[in-house]
Amino acid sequence: MDARIQQSVVANLLTRPAAAQAGPFVLGIDPATTSPGINYATPRPGSEITPAAVTEMVAAFRAADRLPRLEYVTSSAPELEKHLLAAGFTVEARHDYLVCTPETLVVPPAPDGFDLREPATDEQRVAMVNAQIIGFGGDPGATAEDAERMGRLQSRGGVSVMAVAADGTCAGGGQAVPPNDGVSEVAGIAVPPAYRRRGLAAAITARVAAALFAGDGTVAWLEASGPDAGRIYERVGFRPTGKRLYLVLDR
Template identity: 30%
Template sequence: MARVLNRLESYYDAVPRSAARAEELGPLTLFVREGEGWPYYARPALGYAGDVSAAEVDRVRARQRELGAPEAFEWVAETTPGLRAAVEASGLTVHEHPLMVLEGEGLAVPEPEGVTVRMVDAGDPVLASAVAAPYAAFGAEPAPTASDQVAARLTAGLTRLAAALDASGTALAAGQHQPVGAVSEVVGVGTLPDARRRGLGLAVTAALVADARSRGVELVFLSATDADVARLYGRLGFRTVATALIAEA
């Protein structure tokens, strides 16, 4: 399991660098978004598993405030066990999420009725709908340039997008995976509220896994919202190997 966690640490350090600059602040790395898009966070420097002080966390938080970035940290509990106490001593709230991996092909899931589940590319007419669906699933509005940003990442090979479409071509659910070498993370899978409980999220995730495997990805992983959602992903063959922690002000 240590080998899997080490591969995930390398991935976590690499994936933000396609759209952010890294500032090394002692034992922590702060990723600063270049241009528009979701803001990034701070996390342990690659290879660092020692203790972190509350003062070192405070230093990063001060830099985040200076930059107008969210005061947020993400890390794996089992890899950097000493960080949580420092983050909580600094006054942040820590949320736990099951960290799950899939090393095989993935288990088959029923094909949802009345929808088409497929990959979406940069020039696809359903792109805007597929980008908007996860935002709506979580009660948010996409930025005006969200589709353009995703299209650019699709063209660059930095992300892959799958959607479950109704007969009119409207996305009812969508999600992405972000490959870096032989590792990829499934992210942002969301289903419109009135289309839930039809297996659309699982079908989208299965399509993302199949696409990742077809591109040579060996290790697919994700962070589930909670234990109930983790059980759903378990139906695809994902298993919990650790705990992803997210700290926010």
């Protein structure tokens, strides 16, 4: 499963508007944003990694005027971490990833007073991105480029689900990238503080996975940033499967 998950990351990054390759690395570059969560690299699974390849990858990031940063399944490149640390990278995070299949998925009903739907207009997409930003602790500031990015994801077979309160306010959201060989990453599951502890995160996650499985998806995966998030995802059928590593060269 590790190799399938890592290959799905490679495939996703190759869809970025200015995707690049540097030796065994794929860089997902988007000229419309400097966000490190969008502009990052990953190794092709099973590739030989050398210090020279790391140097080439850093140079490609510099040429694109982006911060050198990587996300990857640790077993797909077991020697990579030591080469990155030697080059000055630091570990940003170590996360478990969890996997769900149609056989394990449990879809709870939407919590009372909320409707789960796919954002269909740019106004709705901006509202969803703002709710996600607030849910992750930031200040709302979604742009037309964010709406366009979500629209592209949806048009290519990705999934977006927003929770809407009775007064029309977006109360959270999440999305999944288009499946590659049946595998898709679920990401951005976020609920603003005012709407938490009502089961929205679990319901959004399950609805995203269900939409994937209704199409070409056979495996949905996501990351848990901590035990509390992990319990939410396990409640709807995600199971801990492997490890992912984030590193950054912050200079």
